[in-house]
Amino acid sequence: MSELIGVWLAALLTLGIFSFLYKDNPIYKICxxxxxxxxxxxxxxxxxxxxxxxxxxxxVFPTDNxxxxxxxxxxxxxxxLMLLRLSSKIGWIARWPLAFIVGATAGxxxxxxFVSNAMLQISSTMRNVVAVNPExxxxxxxxxIGSVIIAVGVLSGLVYFFFSKEHKGVFGQTxxxxxxxxxxxxxxxxxxxxxxRMSLLIGRVDFLFTDWLHLLK
Amino acid sequence: MLSTVxxxxxxxxxxxxxxxxxxxxxxxxxxxxxxxxxxxxxxxxPLLMQKTAPVPVTRDVMKLxxxxxxxxxxxxxxxxxxxxxxxxxELQPMGVAFMKFAFKHDLQVxxxxxxxxxxxxxxxxxxxxxxxxxxxxxxxxxxxxxxNLGFQSxxxxxxxxxxxxxxxxFPKDDRLIPYDSLPIMNSVTNFSNIDFVFNLSSGKPGTVExxxxxxxxxxxxxxxxxxxxxxxxxxxxxxxxxxxxxxxGMSGGAEFEKALDEEGKASTFIFSQMISHATVIxxxxxxxxxxxxxxxxxxx
Numbered sequence: 027m028s029e030l031i032g033v034w035l036a037a038l039l040t041l042g043i044f045s046f047l048y049k050d051n052p053i054y055k056i057c058x059x060x061x062x063x064x065x066x067x068x069x070x071x072x073x074x075x076x077x078x079x080x081x082x083x084x085x086v087f088p089t090d091n092x093x094x095x096x097x098x099x100x101x102x103x104x105x106x107l108m109l110l111r112l113s114s115k116i117g118w119i120a121r122w123p124l125a126f127i128v129g130a131t132a133g134x135x136x137x138x139x140f141v142s143n144a145m146l147q148i149s150s151t152m153r154n155v156v157a158v159n160p161e162x163x164x165x166x167x168x169x170x171i172g173s174v175i176i177a178v179g180v181l182s183g184l185v186y187f188f189f190s191k192e193h194k195g196v197f198g199q200t201x202x203x204x205x206x207x208x209x210x211x212x213x214x215x216x217x218x219x220x221x222x223r224m225s226l227l228i229g230r231v232d233f234l235f236t237d238w239l240h241l242l243k
Numbered sequence: 244m245l246s247t248v249x250x251x252x253x254x255x256x257x258x259x260x261x262x263x264x265x266x267x268x269x270x271x272x273x274x275x276x277x278x279x280x281x282x283x284x285x286x287x288x289p290l291l292m293q294k295t296a297p298v299p300v301t302r303d304v305m306k307l308x309x310x311x312x313x314x315x316x317x318x319x320x321x322x323x324x325x326x327x328x329x330x331x332x333e334l335q336p337m338g339v340a341f342m343k344f345a346f347k348h349d350l351q352v353x354x355x356x357x358x359x360x361x362x363x364x365x366x367x368x369x370x371x372x373x374x375x376x377x378x379x380x381x382x383x384x385x386x387x388x389x390x391n392l393g394f395q396s397x398x399x400x401x402x403x404x405x406x407x408x409x410x411x412x413f414p415k416d417d418r419l420i421p422y423d424s425l426p427i428m429n430s431v432t433n434f435s436n437i438d439f440v441f442n443l444s445s446g447k448p449g450t451v452e453x454x455x456x457x458x459x460x461x462x463x464x465x466x467x468x469x470x471x472x473x474x475x476x477x478x479x480x481x482x483x484x485x486x487x488x489x490x491x492g493m494s495g496g497a498e499f500e501k502a503l504d505e506e507g508k509a510s511t512f513i514f515s516q517m518i519s520h521a522t523v524i525x526x527x528x529x530x531x532x533x534x535x536x537x538x539x540x541x542x543x
Contacts, residue, residue: 047279142455150483222471229332
């Protein structure tokens with residue numbers, strides 16, 4: 027019975043959200059408010075129980091025979107300092123834990139991004155553009171063309187973002203090629219985004235047809 | 244019956260789009276709400292037609308399938324479900340197909356999630372996989388053949404910590420069974436005891452973080468399935484070999500199902516997606532016709 031109510035509720039809320047496509051209306055606003063409220067409530071509960079109860083409370087006051095982790099008090103103290111932002115007089119103290127988070131995250135990411143997103147990508151771009159099959163010594167044309175396109179794309183893209191020299195002559199033409207590469211990249215991203223949004227809609231329509239109306243198995 | 248009616252309606256919709264083009268050329272463009280209606284029809288009718296579209300399996304998907312096929316029975320696969328229900332239409336079919344493959348090939352699956360609803364999505368995928376008679380006959384045991392370690396907050400710092408000790412991040416599993424009481428986890432300390440990482444991701448934390456930390460820092464072998472929105476961000480990792488294979492969006496899911504011979508939801512969804520894309524392209528063309536017609540009118 028509870029599942030049936032859940033399915034009907036979900037179906038009606040889905041239709042309520044879709045009603046916006048006709049025009050803005052009170053039913054849509056109600057559905058939107060429910061969605062925002064439920065999401066905020068869900069995340070608040072999840073993070074309260076996972077972080078404050080499960081990690082901090084049981085970490086400091088373990089219910090099994092494990093040793094208490096007193097270091098967690100430091101994290102809790104920083105978390106408390108964050109809440110001081112609510113005070114107009116001593117709100118500036120909230121910058122300290124924020125500085126700690128920014129510093130720690132920047133430190134971790136500096137090396138991670140440098141290795142994964144810079145060095146490895148650069149070395150992959152700089153490899154031999156002519157791909158050869160190691161067994162037959164024949165040129166693999168598909169991969170070779172791909173490598174040439176990437177090399178040209180990277181170089182022309184970098185030229186486009188070089189603003190210390192006026193984009194004229196050969197330099198300007200190369201920059202134009204760079205713009206074309208950028209436009210194609212943005213187009214591919216947009217195409218993928220459309221595909222993703224359609225998938226979401228397909229998921230909802232499938233839910234309506236399968237779970238609600240039982241038109242499909 | 245339903246399929247036949249849907250097919251007839253689909254033909255009528257196609258013809259009516261020609262009429263819209265005719266109207267546009269005549270200088271009578273339609274209201275934008277009709278576009279929404281046509282997209283709704285382009286998605287609904289193909290679903291009711293219950294047809295599949297031909298999907299060629301691309302190299303990136305095949306690489307992942309090959310990597311999975313290379314795993315001998317008993318290999319430990321870490322399956323990270325990092326998504327929530329809104330992304331399920333794209334990622335859940337991949338999860339189900341993966342579970343079916345893993346269970347049929349006797350791989351030991353360790354599930355976890357950096358998103359709170361991820362492990363629940365994994366449980367649904369397991370239930371779906373268990374409906375397969377071949378898998379049901381195996382009588383797989385929780386804690387021995389597979390385990391769900393559950394959700395752990397902390398985003399990429401969880402992966403970082405797992406690099407030295409899994410148990411520190413997951414002292415108990417999703418069913419509150421202590422780590423040491425799970426036979427499947429007996430020989431698992433960190434990533435060096437994991438043969439393959441399979442990540443399903445729809446954002447952050449997700450595949451990018453798994454590649455940056457588990458692969459590049461701890462040397463894990465990783466393949467992934469991503470939502471279409473995220474896939475372009477991850478493609479550069481394929482060329483460098485940081486990622487073994489990638490399933491991009493619903494088409495990636497359909498290809499994965501085809502390559503594994505596990506036809507599921509993605510294979511039926513992809514036909515709907517194909518028709519909806521064709522409709523979008525048709526409306527872009529009609530929109531351009533309307534634009535040039537209005538410009539011509541202004542010049543006159």
